[in-house]
Amino acid sequence: MSRALIRENQLTADERAARDGAVPPKLSARAKVASSGPVLEGEGWQVEISVHPLRTRLEAFHTSGAVVMITADSRRRTKSGSARGYFLPAPGVGAWRRLRVGDLPHFARHLSLPPGAPEHLASGSKCRCGKVKYPTAARAAAALDEVSALRAAEAGPRPPETRYYRCEADDRVWHLTSKPTGYTRSVPLADAFGRCEGAPGPGRHPDVVIGPSG
Structure with a gap:
């Protein structure tokens, strides 16, 4: 078998595409x-x-x-x-x-990055709500329990937080609110993804849902 044929058999699909001037399709x-x-x-x-x-x-x-x-x-x-x-x-x-x-x-x-891969904190959040940010629904739910206990021990005009919701500007952010319904935007995130606020369905992870409605 000639060296050229051996080399041809060793080429990957991408290497053949590069040799032939063809660009392999990129995933959307x-x-x-x-x-x-x-x-x-x-x-x-x-x-x-x-x-x-x-x-x-x-x-x-x-x-x-x-x-x-x-x-x-x-x-x-x-x-x-x-x-x-x-x-x-x-x-x-x-x-x-x-x-x-x-x-x-x-x-x-x-459950770790490959050896040598740099680890960077995510940045560039588009959230401008000015509220405390929680990275998951589970973390927000725990915070809601803590805040509810504190509010119950306090007397004041401020309405207590009653639910948690995903920030409409950043998928990675959750907030607490005292409002019984969602915030109005031109394209609310919950509506954009076809998801409504409510309790978790059977078998769903607590981080998946938007939170109990008030």
């Missing part, structure tokens, strides 16, 4: 989000995906308490194809950290 942001689901489920994660014509969000929860979120926004133009990944080591520990989609298989299996 939504496809990147969708393809991440089976990777996580294969390692035992509980996965839920919310889809809207403009936005897609994947949330995954591990029995250890680790959380992964991958979002895609068709209005966002980035080199990463508009798909962005984040992780929490555990619901009660620290803040969201950045997760490259390419590092997801390793993180899904080992």
